[in-house]
Amino acid sequence: MFTRRSLIGGSIVGGLTWPWLRASAETASAGVTDSEIILGMSAAFSGPSRGLGIELYRGASAYFEHVNRAGGISGRRIALKLYDDGYQPDASVNNTMKLMLEDQVFLLFGYVGTPTVTRVLPILKKFQDEDVFLFFPFTGAQPQRQPPYGEFAFNLRASYAQETAGLVENFVQVGRRRIGVFYQADAYGRSGWAGVRAALARHGERIAGEATYRRGTQFTATMRGQVELLQAAEPDAVICIGAYAACAAFARDAVDLGLRVPIANLSFVGSESMLGLLSEGRDPADADRYTSLLVNSQVVPSYHDTSIPAVREYREFMQLYNPDVPAELVTEQYMPFDYSFVSLEGFLNAKIMVEILRRLGDEPARGNLERAVMTLRDFELGISERVTFAEDRRQGLQQVYYTVVDDGRFVTLGDWEERFS
Amino acid sequence: MQVIKVRKLFQRTLFGVFALFGFIGISTSFLLIDTVNSYLTEEYETNSLGIAQTIADSSVDILLNRDLSTLQSLIDQFIEIQGISYVYIRDETGEFLAHTFVPGIPEEILNADPTDISTVERQLPGMGEFVEVSRPILAGVAGAVHVGMDSGMIALQVQRAIGRQVYLISVVFVLGVVAAIWLVNLAAKPIGDVLTYAVALARGEEQEAESMEGVLGRKDEAGQLARLFAHFSRGHVSASSSDGAG
Incomplete structure (x- = not known):
């Protein structure tokens, strides 16, 4: 069963802009409207691993909610198009095709699992001319970190x-x-x-x-x-x-x-x-x-350690917004955690994602995504480790x-x- | 008057029909079992060899990239095909690089010769019986792919195919027997009539014989036989009358 829902709204003006990105920016990129930037997410919201998808989503939502309430990115809300794949590869493939071909999302974000992501990567290669990238999947496997599919994904977590x-x-x-x-x-x-x-x-x-x-x-x-x-x-x-x-x-x-x-x-x-x-x-x-x-x-520090700025921010936003999974996606009972390592990872993923979207400027275009990511050098995420991406380093964090x-x-x-x- | 039935002729013919159809059914079933079994086993083996070859061909780049998770993902897709029970890949040293066994690799396979790529039959405790085919990767220098087919699945397919054929033969058998009974009755009835007529004549039961005179109008052999009996009967009656007069 596939269920979807756009979630988060808001708008923000300003943020950092990069002149070369603005100069080369295209207008009317897929997944971008005057009011929204739409990200696609397929994850386990049902089945024995539903806790992973739910917590990852909750952590990311807390940060996106904060950004949207503060005005979004260049006046556009960040919206998540969600599908449940139950941690099953075939469902994940179907969801991805739907997100790319029907929903025309701007990028793919926060996928959960190796067997699912491994099957999705060839789709990204097939549609490589469309410049659809997968950002920060919740898996430390190698296929999205090395040829032939490494160029279509960006990872934040250690492998x-x-x-x-x-x-x-x-x-x-x-x-x-x-x-x-x-x-x-x-x-x-x-x-x-x-x-x-x-x-x-x-x-x-x-x-x-x-x-x-x-x-x-x-x-x-x-x-x-x-x-x-x-x-x-x-x-x-x-x-x-x-x-x-x-x-x-x-x-x-x-x-x-x-x-x-x-x-x-x-x-x-x-x-x-x-x-x-x-x-x-x-x-x-x-x-x-x-x-x-x-x-x-x-792959993230302890959420109990409030001496870490990003952890304090995470705890504050989780308390403030306490995000819920859309009711349509809840098919089985689940009691969410106030805090968890998985939701903290989702939170950090969202924080870097927002930074990348900001660096795309006023007219976000898929074609500029990779260059925007590559501008992240020694970026202060608020944990002990800084985030750096490069051509030969498509994984932002290394610490375990x-x-x-x-x-x-x-x-x-x-x-x-x-x-x- | 009691109508006489031709029982012996009927029984023998019916027995013949039973024997004939029985022989056809049994011999066809045996031939069928052998043919279907050979054909399906060969087809499964051919398909499995094709799958093993496909995996072997696809594995080269993956193995050279040392990407075992993609290799696992590849074999996981083939395990969903009906009849394929397990897949495993051993490298040239015999180490298992990817497999689909749960909860672990069976002892018999752990101890198998890694260089042997011939088709073998395996009986794995707790799993069943399998036919295992193998194909080398990069001419064997990078190991081999092994694909296990469920022998029980092949046997089930054979049983299903045979079951359908036996069902068809049974229907033909029943129809044949019914048709044989009808045909024998058709053939036996005039003979029974002639016999009844002849017995009536022999007993001098003229009234009964007259009631059976319809059989004299038949144009077939039964009619001829009845008329012959009537002729002899009249001659016999005439002769008896002459004897009495003299």
């Missing part, structure tokens, strides 16, 4: 290769060299698996054992088979490349079956949703049994953060040695 390399590096440093992998049996899982494999190879190691699950697996499913496969490999740690429902089910069954090793998850997992599943209905001590060995990599569960919430991990040695 899965960076996340897995960081996890492996830290595990090896605390003496945990036998690393098993639990992964989703698709392009996303394979991307993370390849990252772990490459990182281990740098230390002369191989993946100790592996187990897979099917995309869309619910928390209620048993992971006994997967846990037993990994137990047989006697790993020192397990790195999970999956979505929160399946990864939480795996963590639960690992503890129940006696696999007591650190269980790492990538940023895509949706840490708060995972924690919610593992803690729901348990007293704190019991919940701690299931969560104390979790270590999740993140590590978090563990303390007192029922994910906090920044200070000392790997102390926690996991």
Whole structure:
């Protein structure tokens, strides 16, 4: 089922303009009207991974709402055309065709997932003359970072290769060299698996054992088979490349079956949703049994750290606007989080997106998008890392953060040695 | 008067019809099973080899770019084809670069010779029986693609095809038997009439015989036979009368 809705309105005058962009600007670009700049988004708003699409959207909406209320960009509101793909590749392809051919959006923004994005990239190549770019997908996979499709996408977050390399590096440093992998049996899982494999190879190691699950697996499913496969490999740690429902089910069954090793998850997992599943209905001590060995990599800083300007801004806007997903897209019950790593990522994505749109000047044109992105050098996003794009650097941020569960919430991990040695 | 039926002739003919159709049905079914099984297995194997070749051809650039997520995405699309149960790619060292197994790679496949690209039949615990075909990537120097077909699916297709044929043969059999009964009755009735007529004449039951005289008007062999009986009967009666007078 596809549902859509234009959302955010407002207008703003001014902002930075670049003379060369203004000089070469075309008028009446697709996706731009006198009152709106329309961005297209296909993401999971239903199914077991709906929390990812919803939170990413909420974070982005908070910032767009702020900009629109302040007047928009050169008098134009930023509008999001939303479609639900349920984290399914075919639906994502159909949504993209609809966004490009029927809705004629200005650009694609905030897609969720590797199997979905991987299938969409060839469409962008097919329509490359139309200059439609994909901005800041919620995936750290390689296909949109390297040839032949890298030129059609811009990434903000660090890659899965960076996340897995960081996890492996830290595990090896605390003496945990036998690393098993639990992964989703698709392009996303394979991307993370390849990252772990490459990182281990740098230390002369191989993946100790592996187990897979099917995309869309619910928390209620048993992971006994997967846990037993990994137990047989006697790993020192397990790195999970999956979505929160399946990864939480795996963590639960690992503890129940006696696999007591650190269980790492990538940023895509949706840490708060995972924690919610593992803690729901348990007293704190019991919940701690299931969560104390979790270590999740993140591509944005902790939203608890209010010393970071962008985090303060994010928390303020989330409180102020508290964005809701359009009612038409809500087909299953979901309780949104006040704050989450995913919505913070959506917020930062939107912040950079707005900056790029501003740099397009008064007459935004698709043909100028790439050059506008390339003007971002050492841009102050409000976190510890500055954003830079270049021809050979189509990923704005590189930093990976590590978090563990303390007192029922994910906090920044200070000392790997102390926690996991 | 009791009408006499030609039971033995009817039974034998009907038995012959049963035997003939039975033989045709059974022999056709056996031939069909063999033909359909061979044909479908060959077709599945050919299709699977085509799929394996397509993946092998498409994999070269992807492998050279070391983009395993795209490789996985590629094989995931083929697994949606009916009858294809699994796909996996091993590199030249035997390492599994991408596969579709859940929750893990079966032991038999883990232990299989990575250089063997012949068609093999596999029985995988918990999964079923499969026919696995393979194609080399870059003449084998970059590994091989292996595609597993569900033997159960082929068997199901064979059963369906045979089921349809057996259904058709059964309908023809029933129609044939009904037609045979009707034809035998058609042929047997005049003979039964002649027999009844002859018995009546032999018993001297002239009234009954007269009621059967319709059979004397028939122009076929039954009519001729009846007239012959009548002729002999009259001669017999005439002779008896002469004997009595002398």
